[in-house]
Amino acid sequence: MPTLPFSETxxxxxxxxxxxxxxxxxxxxxxxxxxxxxPDRLLIEQVYRHGIKPVHVARxxxxxxxxxxxxxxxxxxxMDRPQYRFLARHQDILPPAVRETCRxxxxxxxxxxxxxxxxxxxxxxxxxxxxxxxxxxRF
Numbered sequence: 763m764p765t766l767p768f769s770e771t772x773x774x775x776x777x778x779x780x781x782x783x784x785x786x787x788x789x790x791x792x793x794x795x796x797x798x799x800x801p802d803r804l805l806i807e808q809v810y811r812h813g814i815k816p817v818h819v820a821r822x823x824x825x826x827x828x829x830x831x832x833x834x835x836x837x838x839x840x841m842d843r844p845q846y847r848f849l850a851r852h853q854d855i856l857p858p859a860v861r862e863t864c865r866x867x868x869x870x871x872x873x874x875x876x877x878x879x880x881x882x883x884x885x886x887x888x889x890x891x892x893x894x895x896x897x898x899x900r901f
Contacts, residue, residue: 794841797850797869802837809834840871848899856895859883863891 788810795806808814820830840846849868853861859881866877878888 791838791841794847794850795837797846797865798837798841799870802833805830805834806837843868845896845899849895852898856898859887860891860894863888864895867892 792807792811795803795810797803798806805819808819809816816831816834817827820827823830845864846868849856849864853865856864862881863877866872866880867874872880874885874888874892878885881888
C-alpha cells in the first residue's frame with residue numbers, strides 16, 4: 763500500500779498527517795510480522811491488516827481477551843527491538859549458521875539450548891553465533 767510522499771503530507775491537516783503516519787507504522791509492523799512463527803504472524807495480521815478487534819480474535823481462539831491483548835503487546839515489543847529489525851533487514855548477509863541461530867532465537871523465541879539441539883551443534887557454538895550477530899548489529 764503506497765504512502766503519500768512527505769511533500770503531499772505537509773499541506774494536510776494534523777488528523778490527515780496522523781492517519782498517514784499510522785498507516786505507515788502499520789505497514790512496517792505487518793512487514794516485520796512476516797518473520798514471526800505462523801500463529802503469531804496470523805494474530806498480528808488479523809488485528810492490523812483485517813481490522814478484527816483483539817476481543818473478537820480471543821473469542822475465535824477460545825482464549826481470554828486480556829491474554830490475547832498481552833500477546834499482541836509482547837509481539838509488538840519484540841518487533842520493536844533493534845536486533846529484530848536488524849535481522850529482518852539484513853539476514854541475507856549473515857553466514858547461514860549465524861542466520862539460523864538468530865532466526866531461532868530472535869524470531870521464534872527459542873532457547874539457546876533448543877537451537878543447539880536443532881542445529882546439531884554445541885551451546886558454545888550457538889553463543890559464538892549470537893556474539894557474531896550482536897557485533898554486526900552494533901554498526
